[in-house]
Amino acid sequence: MSKKNLAILMRARMRSTNPTKLSLFQFPKEIPSNPQENDHIVRNSNQGIGTSSDFGNTGRSYDVVRETMHSAISASKTGVIDITLTDFQEGYFSLSLEDREKLLLALAKEYDVNREQVRELVKQYLGLETPSSDDGGQQVHSPKKEALSSVFYRIEWNLRHALKPTYETLFERLNTHPGGLRFLSILRADLLSILTKENSPSLRTLESYLKEKLGMWLSPATLELHQITWDDPASLLEKIVAYEAVHPISNLLDLKRRLGIGRRCFGYFHPSIPGEPLIFIEVALMETVAQTIQEVLWDNPPIPENQATSALFYSISSTQPGLAGINLGKFLIKRVITLVKKDMPHVSTFATLSPIPGFMKWLLSKLSSQSRFAGDDHSGSTQSNSPSSTFSERVLLPDEEQALMSLSDDSSFGSNGMEVLMNLLSAKNSNWATSPRMLPVLEPILMRLCARYLLQEKKRGKALDSVANFHLQNGAMVERINWMADRSEKGIHQSGGIMVNYVYRLENIEDYAQSYFGSGKIHASPGIHSRL
């Protein structure tokens, strides 16, 4: 790497506290448009590209952008389309989030399906006889029947097209316009952000439609797998630094190590979004499957690569919040496994060391609701015959209840085990995580509850935990949970310091993915089942 590139990278590091760091699984509620994109657009404007460079970037009003959007949808000359699309992107970035919302709502409503036309066609459609399944077959041809069939197929064709909203035109035009795919991803990030505060069915429909389109355009066939190394351009490495959200990259040395001996980094790239991966995965080559993230991040020096038998996926980061819910990772992991196996046949175990981002949130919410019921029932036991029992459940075992209450002897942590646990876990300083007296008491309780959370807590038939859901739908199984595996502030806060190893076995990936997809079955090792 040249000195110049290094300098650029250093600048990138300094900036990297500024841009929103985004992981695959957690998106901030407020997603600002990527400031870098904005810079780029402003530069373009200064160069006089686009027709409206006479408008200042901030002075451009909503109405002008609204008008440009209309032109971008309705223009028919390719030259005009190109200019208006560039102009529309530029204008969009200049809008406040409020104005963007207004604009997107206008897009959703005024460029929706032409429902009068649909109703007209639907009526015609119902009036026609469905063609019998023998036209054109071995039977005698009847020209009259053929003509009727043709009419039917034509009306059906027209109906199918009439059901497409007009805004599809904008999406399709942007998809083939330079920078347009990236812009669409930002548009969707804005939509998702707006929809967390606002329930507009038409906006929700616009968002779903865009998601479907993006999923199609970013199909695995269009993505290129590329190993990211220290020889890659600094502009690309800068992105890795900025987007790595699972285990932040602390300095240049850290980055270099993650791309060096005993490590691999692979990214999925799309030709229309050059120079930055849509998703990337960091791999550590190890002798055994690591139980703690400390082993992975601090094994200096790493073992020689020819001694490695395990490939550990210790970080997967998505870079585009606007692609949330589009499973880019599935084929990534399968392809990375194939690639690593080919390169290093002696590596036979493929596992992750993953965070459990939803564990504490779920547990605290469960404890909060259940300790209320327990409060009604002054016996202090969750085994209750009180009227609220319908909703109450046994969160803690009697032993656990007792052990927790014994902790609260010296201070009044709470009136029952759940309250004690809740108060301990939600304390800001997280003292429990460094207390030699509390840790042995909490370990069996939190490990059991964590196993329950991973294997039994579901939402719409799928694992409640987003990372669990990600790996399970990709065909992994839950292998092992590890106590105090991530002692970072975030690790303690999100999952009580527990991390989980998901294991991928090539021979099972397809079966497991399918049974999870079909029936929500979560495959897990006997070891983890025994904790329940």
Add this chain to the structure above:
Amino acid sequence: MSKKNLAILMRARMRSTNPTKLSLFQFPKEIPSNPQENDHIVRNSNQGIGTSSDFGNTGRSYDVVRETMHSAISASKTGVIDITLTDFQEGYFSLSLEDREKLLLALAKEYDVNREQVRELVKQYLGLETPSSDDGGQQVHSPKKEALSSVFYRIEWNLRHALKPTYETLFERLNTHPGGLRFLSILRADLLSILTKENSPSLRTLESYLKEKLGMWLSPATLELHQITWDDPASLLEKIVAYEAVHPISNLLDLKRRLGIGRRCFGYFHPSIPGEPLIFIEVALMETVAQTIQEVLWDNPPIPENQATSALFYSISSTQPGLAGINLGKFLIKRVITLVKKDMPHVSTFATLSPIPGFMKWLLSKLSSQSRFAGDDHSGSTQSNSPSSTFSERVLLPDEEQALMSLSDDSSFGSNGMEVLMNLLSAKNSNWATSPRMLPVLEPILMRLCARYLLQEKKRGKALDSVANFHLQNGAMVERINWMADRSEKGIHQSGGIMVNYVYRLENIEDYAQSYFGSGKIHASPGIHSRL
């Protein structure tokens, strides 16, 4: 180029009389599957790829392929899907055209839209109120209204998806499967071939659906423009030799010249169909716009490139009959013009020297039908009051009638001018084209009729001639027609030896393309108008 490559190229030349040569505009009625593709598939089978390699390539029965097609559509595991898709492609190539037709008919009918589901949804849809255009707007939110809107959008969404035929799954899976896009193009070529003999509305619908999909997947944004030179792999150059159909490449020297000084060759490539262009264009750099193809093919040596002021597109060939009707050429020509202009700013004229493939066919059919009317009317004049006059029209001017009759003095060519012309033109030896006595008589007649054919004869509002339609929709204008511009047997046979120059003016391309698209307006020079 290495000796080995040359040897391969020579072999390609020897084979090139064998594969069907296909131009952009004329497709043989019977399109056999590409024999090379077949070879490839057989090799795969011998290597034991796919689950059914135990079936001999020829012994594989229709039922097996039918079953594989079903699996390829209904399988849900990606591994199985991949195998069945490969297997299906292989199996398809082993089928006779009759069995392919049977298979495609099964695909069209049994994997069609689920119409019961559509009817059910349509009824639900009609029962719902269309959401008013103010939900989520500035007005007070009504949860009930929002819920109703949500239901409406969901039903509409379901209806949209229900209207997609099941065979879309096969198309989409093939599109992202290696070799699948090329296979789909062959599938469509077969469909087009079957539909010339058979009118099956369901098969027609299948074909239209596939065309729409292919058009989407091969959008200009996905195509890469690449200049083809003598340094390209022989395997690619071999394709140029094999597919050049407008002015066949006669030997290696000829090929080298078309890629050498004063010449350019550009191709559009798709990443999924590597190593062969979907369409390619040959360009000659000249001092003036050539009037005859002889000047282009035989200007040995060409003028120095820095003296060139005109770029002449003298041959455009499409390689995939299955992509007929998908306008790949539009952006090709625009981009080639831009590229050439950038490279050579002194080139200011961009024109074609194009065949008129439909002229003779149209003229002979017109003469044949009209001379029948003239035969009824024994005055020998086309100006007639006979009962058949409703359909009769004046094909020849009185002068022309007279001139033609004067030719038939020495032999009884016919009883009227049209008969004489018809007999002369349809004579197998095409003696007229070398007769010093006939040529001066025929020139003004054929040139006038040719101008009429190009500027006035239409089909569904568009130019009847396929090459004319191609260039006009791309924004060209008809500049000039040239007498005895192509003296080859094919040239005489197709267009009486006449060729046409279409001219592209960058500043007019968009306007002309649009007015042609909108109203069918054909832009032409005053010179050619004056011939009418």
